[in-house]
Amino acid sequence: MESPELKAKYRYVLDGISQIPSLPTVVSKILGIINNPRAGADDIAKYLEMDVGLAGKILRLANSAYYGVPGGITSVNRAVVQLGFNAVSSIVVSASVFSLFKSSSGHHSMNRVAFWRHSIETALYCRVLARLAEHLDAEIAFTQGMLHDIGALALETAFPAEYSGLIESARKTGTPLEICERELFGMDHGQVGSRLLERWGIPEIVRIPVAEHHGYNNSSPYLPYTQILELANDISQSKGSLLFVSQTIASFDLQSRLARVGISVTTEAFAALCEEEMKRAQLVMNLLRS
Numbered sequence: 270m271e272s273p274e275l276k277a278k279y280r281y282v283l284d285g286i287s288q289i290p291s292l293p294t295v296v297s298k299i300l301g302i303i304n305n306p307r308a309g310a311d312d313i314a315k316y317l318e319m320d321v322g323l324a325g326k327i328l329r330l331a332n333s334a335y336y337g338v339p340g341g342i343t344s345v346n347r348a349v350v351q352l353g354f355n356a357v358s359s360i361v362v363s364a365s366v367f368s369l370f371k372s373s374s375g376h377h378s379m380n381r382v383a384f385w386r387h388s389i390e391t392a393l394y395c396r397v398l399a400r401l402a403e404h405l406d407a408e409i410a411f412t413q414g415m416l417h418d419i420g421a422l423a424l425e426t427a428f429p430a431e432y433s434g435l436i437e438s439a440r441k442t443g444t445p446l447e448i449c450e451r452e453l454f455g456m457d458h459g460q461v462g463s464r465l466l467e468r469w470g471i472p473e474i475v476r477i478p479v480a481e482h483h484g485y486n487n488s489s490p491y492l493p494y495t496q497i498l499e500l501a502n503d504i505s506q507s508k509g510s511l512l513f514v515s516q517t518i519a520s521f522d523l524q525s526r527l528a529r530v531g532i533s534v535t536t537e538a539f540a541a542l543c544e545e546e547m548k549r550a551q552l553v554m555n556l557l558r559s
């Protein structure tokens with residue numbers, strides 16, 4: 270049973286984040302199709318064509334050496350078939366979520382460059398881990414990684430003074446951020462992010478791992494995705510993306526963590542795959558920015 274005090278905290282947070290703008294309709298529609306077996310390339314192409322800038326980027330990517338047949342694809346519909354639905358969704362996320370928070374002015378208690386670097390890194394580790402886990406969709410995992418900490422941006426945007434005080438005291442006391450958040454807001458940034466994604470129409474398969482990346486139980490739906498998201502986040506933080514205070518860093522043992530999610534590669538092989546992915550992703554990011 271939720272106490273009246275907790276209920277009041279939830280209401281306070283949800284009211285606050287309701288001020289955050291929506292994603293463009295076309296983006297929500299495309300993300301809503303992720304993992305929908307009944308959707309076809311036509312459905313996605315129809316929405317993409319409503320946004321000329323986005324459609325152009327998808328065409329350029331489908332024609333790049335990274336994804337496809339250089340120069341061979343001239344229709345959005347064929348580009349979607351070539352890239353795959355979920356790759357299109359992950360590109361749409363990369364291209365659109367940044368711009369939503371870019372415009373918010375005022376004091377930022379989190380370093381935005383560090384925030385996005387950590388999000389991209391986590392997304393790339395998710396993609397590599399999902400490929401190694403075999404039965405997981407690498408592009409869905411990528412999207413989860415890109416969005417996993419979006420709740421922290423939402424809290425900072427909705428409650429700037431309180432959130433900057435919270436980050437400060439988490440730093441001073443060495444308390445993990447998510448614990449301070451639960452105390453003050455009744456939920457952590459994963460759960461807040463998931464509420465925001467729900468409002469944006471993003472499906473459960475993305476939302477639930479985001480909600481649970483700082484705490485889940487073994488009967489959780491989408492557990493394998495949640496576990497690789499947690500691991501990808503920890504790898505990024507262990508490599509120095511120290512955006513948030515985390516207790517996991519000190520005792521980080523990559524080999525045993527990989528084994529725990531059922532992945533049996535050496536840490537050297539894993540590092541080589543990640544490096545390759547980072548290089549390829551850089552090409553895609555440059556193309557999206559151009």
Ligand SMILES: [Fe+2]
Binds near residue numbers: 418459483
């Ligand atoms: Fe997080």
Ligand SMILES: [Fe+2]
Binds near residue numbers: 387
């Ligand atoms: Fe994170």
